[in-house]
Amino acid sequence: MKAIVKHEAGVGVRMMDVPIPKVGPNDLLIKIKKVAICGTDVHIYKWDAWSQKHIRPPLVIGHEFVGEIVEIGSSVTGWQVGERVSGEGHIVCGTCRSCLAGRRHLCPNTIGVGVNRDGCFAEYLALPASNAWRVHPSIPDDVAAIFDPYGNATHTALSFEMIGEDVLITGAGPIGCMAAAISRHVGARRVVVTDVNPWRLELAMKLGATHTIDVTKDSVKAFIEREGMKGFDIGLEMSGSGTAFESMLEGMYPGGRIALLGILPPETKIDWDQVIFKGLHLKGIYGREIFETWYKMQAMLLSGLNIAPIITHRLPFDQYQKGFDAMLSGQSGKVVLSLD
């Protein structure tokens, strides 16, 4: 089968012919219809320090997909050939304390599809049936293909009650933009998104941000003064930038709540006075709650949330290089590649 492979230690990925994966007793074999490129795939493409530490080529990359079940492992029940599925890319052990307590997203033994084992940028993917998500028939394939990052946005944005609240989102990447859409959908008042990239700030407006701040020319502090605000009630950190996080801490109203998805550099400073004297709550976010976040994602789409404008590029699978180039340019939202 055709697959996009990290073929060697170095920059780039290559389309190659690889064997169809074997279907274990607990697996589903999924014929892939559409995939989407994640920031993680771009890290692997660039062969940055993180990838050099975690990726062992050759590896079929990718973890965002929608497809159709074509074969069912001998021990699997509850699934039928022909069902349309997306899936959770974090494969957990099922036996640790986190898993047994229903906090599967916090399993310390997590294995990442397309990171620690072969992924979905291929004609077929073998996935444990316990990781599959049945996609509602009214949801289009391209939206189902981005359930994974939409799930990151959902998990983060729904961490705290938002009705009537002023929300600050730092980082207008695909996840920040989708979080803006979710925040509006669930009833936030101001949804203010920051970035250093004007193209992405425009995208955030298309997804439903009420205001944007280009922090190369303006600041969160100046915005708060102009609007006559006292500060933000909720912060969603989605840039992975230490300076963005510092401006967020400073911009929070006392009692504010912050959810941190962006992976901050270890040297990021925290002004503890902001946290302690303002009584802020900080919550780290990893992955998606399995499967509570997925229920909420699907329910929001069925009740009118529109995240489709985050898909800015639709390309045939063979044109993956164009897709990676779009991601590298900074002028993209989600890039979806079609195999069908």
Ligand code: NAD
């Ligand atoms: P992305 O890199 O596409 O988006 C980040 C955005 O932040 C970019 O548009 C960038 O221009 C912007 N940015 C950079 N510096 C900034 C600054 N000082 N102020 C404001 N914005 C700034 O990433 P994404 O795919 O949307 O993901 C968002 C973040 O979440 C990334 O850091 C990613 O690594 C992280 N992530 C974490 C998890 C998790 O489980 N915790 C899962 C997925 C992604």
Ligand code: ZN
């Ligand atoms: Zn576990």
